[in-house]
Amino acid sequence: MLEVKDLTKVFRSGEEVAVRALDSVSFRVEAGEMVAIMGPSGSGKSTLMHLIGCLDQPTEGKYFLDGEDVSLAGDNQLAEIRNQQVGFIFQQFNLLAKMSVLYNVEVPLIYAGVSRKQRRQRARDLLEEVGLGHRLDHYPTEISGGQKQRVAIARALANNPSLILADEPTGNLDSETEAEIMDIFHNLNEEGHTIILVTHSEKIGRHAQRILHLLDGRLIEDEVVV
Ligand code: ADP
Ligand code: MG
Numbered sequence: 001m002l003e004v005k006d007l008t009k010v011f012r013s014g015e016e017v018a019v020r021a022l023d024s025v026s027f028r029v030e031a032g033e034m035v036a037i038m039g040p041s042g043s044g045k046s047t048l049m050h051l052i053g054c055l056d057q058p059t060e061g062k063y064f065l066d067g068e069d070v071s072l073a074g075d076n077q078l079a080e081i082r083n084q085q086v087g088f089i090f091q092q093f094n095l096l097a098k099m100s101v102l103y104n105v106e107v108p109l110i111y112a113g114v115s116r117k118q119r120r121q122r123a124r125d126l127l128e129e130v131g132l133g134h135r136l137d138h139y140p141t142e143i144s145g146g147q148k149q150r151v152a153i154a155r156a157l158a159n160n161p162s163l164i165l166a167d168e169p170t171g172n173l174d175s176e177t178e179a180e181i182m183d184i185f186h187n188l189n190e191e192g193h194t195i196i197l198v199t200h201s202e203k204i205g206r207h208a209q210r211i212l213h214l215l216d217g218r219l220i221e222d223e224v225v226v
Helices: 046-053 074-082 101-111 116-129 146-155 175-190
Strands: 002-009 021-031 032-038 060-065 085-090 165-166 194-200 212-216 217-224
Touching: 021 046, 021 060, 021 217, 046 116, 046 165, 046 194, 060 212, 074 085, 074 146, 085 146, 101 116, 101 146, 116 146, 146 165, 175 194
Parallel strands: 032 194, 032 212, 085 165, 165 194
Antiparallel strands: 002 021, 002 060, 212 217
């Protein structure tokens, strides 16, 4: 489903010394897997997620998604992959503050050219699925952190992506809410969704079938969770 080979990302800014945020990272993820990425702050976790999510491009290396060589994709193709094949969930939720919960979930469907009536229905169904059917007309400021993350999950699912990426999705939540959000990820995985999730927490990492350990931009261990 996904394969990265010798993926390298070097950041250069001004006169500063270049940062090798990712250094020749290679691994595969099969369809239906839930994989956790762990490592200390600055080890390259977010950089890796951005590359996999087509939010950024590697300095070197190959990236195959659903058999397609993404490293050869141009900007337009990357934007399309980002919108159609990948669902991204962030620690900071990244919702549109001035838009309703319902509209937030409709946004990726607008980009995908889905008609107004269809996207309304799809967004309603998804919000129902994450337990927010009663909050459609609320604004992000009017709901809790856990509810915001549920909206973000519904939005990530809108275009029925083949891959769900989550970067510290429970990093801003208390432990009870964290457990609720992890239940949702579990259910999604059981429904067959492929999930890659960055976490600091060993406890959350254990929810996955595999843990990729990063250190200083290198993949130091590909651990099978037993
Ligand atoms: P993590 O998510 O594991 O905390 P990151 O992937 O955010 O780590 O960062 C890895 C390294 O790359 C860090 O040294 C960080 O400072 C650097 N880095 C990340 N993004 C940028 C950027 N846009 N410009 C320059 N350096 C960056
Ligand atoms: Mg990070």
